[in-house]
Amino acid sequence: MEIGILGGTGNAGRALAGRLAKAGYKTTIGSRTLKKAEAAVEKLHTLWKPRIENFSVSACENAQVAEADIVIVATPPKAAIATTKTLSKQLSKKIVISMCNDLVQNEGGGFSPKIGKVSIAEAIQDSAPKALLASAFHHLPAKQLGELETPIKNDVLICSDFEEALAVTSSIVQSIKNLRPINAGPLSNSVSLEAFTSTLLNISTSYQIGASVKITGLQND
Ligand SMILES: NC(=O)c1ccc[n+]([C@@H]2O[C@H](COP(=O)([O-])OP(=O)(O)OC[C@H]3O[C@@H](n4cnc5c(N)ncnc54)[C@H](OP(=O)(O)O)[C@@H]3O)[C@@H](O)[C@H]2O)c1
Structure with missing residues (x-):
C-alpha cells in the first residue's frame, strides 16, 4: 500500500513519512516543487538509511501524491483546503487523512484555536466531496514523531464518517509501534481534536515537553 503525503516537506509530514517508511509502507513525500521534496527525502535518507533496514522514502510533486492509495494532508490548514480542491478529481473514492490544525499564536507566545463553523477536515471534505475523509495524527508533536528510534507512546484520536477510512x-x-488508534466519532467532531492541539501546545510550553494524548478506561489499558 502506497501512502502519499501532501506537504510532506514540513516537520510534521516528514516525521510521519519517516515513521510510515520504518513501518514498511511505500511512502512518498509531496511538495509544490519536486526539488523541495527531494531535499526532504535526502534529509530522511541521510539520517535513517544507515540505521534502519530497508528504509526508503520517495519524492514527487503534490499532484502525483494524489495517485497514492492513501493520501495524508500535512500542509498548513488554508493550503490544505486549496490543495485538495485542485486535486479533488484524483482524490475521488480515496481515503484522505487530514492532520491539519488551525491555530493562532498569541502575543505572549501561547496558542489558541481558530474555531470556524467547521473543522479543517470538514472543509477538506467539502473541497474533495468524493474523498473518504478521516481526521487523525493532530496531537503527535513532530519532534517526537521524527525521532524514529524512540518509541512514541500515544493514542491517536480518529474522526471519520466512513467505516473504511476509520479502519x-x-x-x-x-x-x-506503541501508537494506539481510538475511534473519536464522526468527522464533525474533528473540530474538537483540532482545537485541543492548542491546549497541548500550551502544556508543552509550560512544562518544556512534547505533550500528547493518552485515553484511560479502555479495555486494553
Ligand atoms: N508540527 C507539528 O508538530 C504538527 C503536529 C501535528 C499536526 N500538525 C499539522 O500538520 C500540518 C503541517 O504542519 P507543519 O508544521 O509540517 O507545517 P509547515 O511546515 O508550515 O507546512 C508543511 C508544508 O506545507 C506546504 N505548504 C506551505 N504553504 C503552502 C501553500 N500555500 N500551498 C500548498 N502547500 C503549502 C509546504 O510544502 P512545499 O513548500 O514543499 O509545497 C510545507 O513544507 C499543519 O496543518 C499542522 O497544524 C503539525
Missing part, C-alpha cells in the same frame, strides 16, 4: 487509518496508526 484503514486505524491500521496505519497501529503499524507504528
Whole structure:
C-alpha cells in the first residue's frame, strides 16, 4: 500500500513519512516543487538509511501524491483546503487523512484555536466531496514523531464518517509501534481534536515537553 503525503516537506509530514517508511509502507513525500521534496527525502535518507533496514522514502510533486492509495494532508490548514480542491478529481473514492490544525499564536507566545463553523477536515471534505475523509495524527508533536528510534507512546484520536477510512487509518496508526488508534466519532467532531492541539501546545510550553494524548478506561489499558 502506497501512502502519499501532501506537504510532506514540513516537520510534521516528514516525521510521519519517516515513521510510515520504518513501518514498511511505500511512502512518498509531496511538495509544490519536486526539488523541495527531494531535499526532504535526502534529509530522511541521510539520517535513517544507515540505521534502519530497508528504509526508503520517495519524492514527487503534490499532484502525483494524489495517485497514492492513501493520501495524508500535512500542509498548513488554508493550503490544505486549496490543495485538495485542485486535486479533488484524483482524490475521488480515496481515503484522505487530514492532520491539519488551525491555530493562532498569541502575543505572549501561547496558542489558541481558530474555531470556524467547521473543522479543517470538514472543509477538506467539502473541497474533495468524493474523498473518504478521516481526521487523525493532530496531537503527535513532530519532534517526537521524527525521532524514529524512540518509541512514541500515544493514542491517536480518529474522526471519520466512513467505516473504511476509520479502519484503514486505524491500521496505519497501529503499524507504528506503541501508537494506539481510538475511534473519536464522526468527522464533525474533528473540530474538537483540532482545537485541543492548542491546549497541548500550551502544556508543552509550560512544562518544556512534547505533550500528547493518552485515553484511560479502555479495555486494553
Ligand atoms: N508540527 C507539528 O508538530 C504538527 C503536529 C501535528 C499536526 N500538525 C499539522 O500538520 C500540518 C503541517 O504542519 P507543519 O508544521 O509540517 O507545517 P509547515 O511546515 O508550515 O507546512 C508543511 C508544508 O506545507 C506546504 N505548504 C506551505 N504553504 C503552502 C501553500 N500555500 N500551498 C500548498 N502547500 C503549502 C509546504 O510544502 P512545499 O513548500 O514543499 O509545497 C510545507 O513544507 C499543519 O496543518 C499542522 O497544524 C503539525
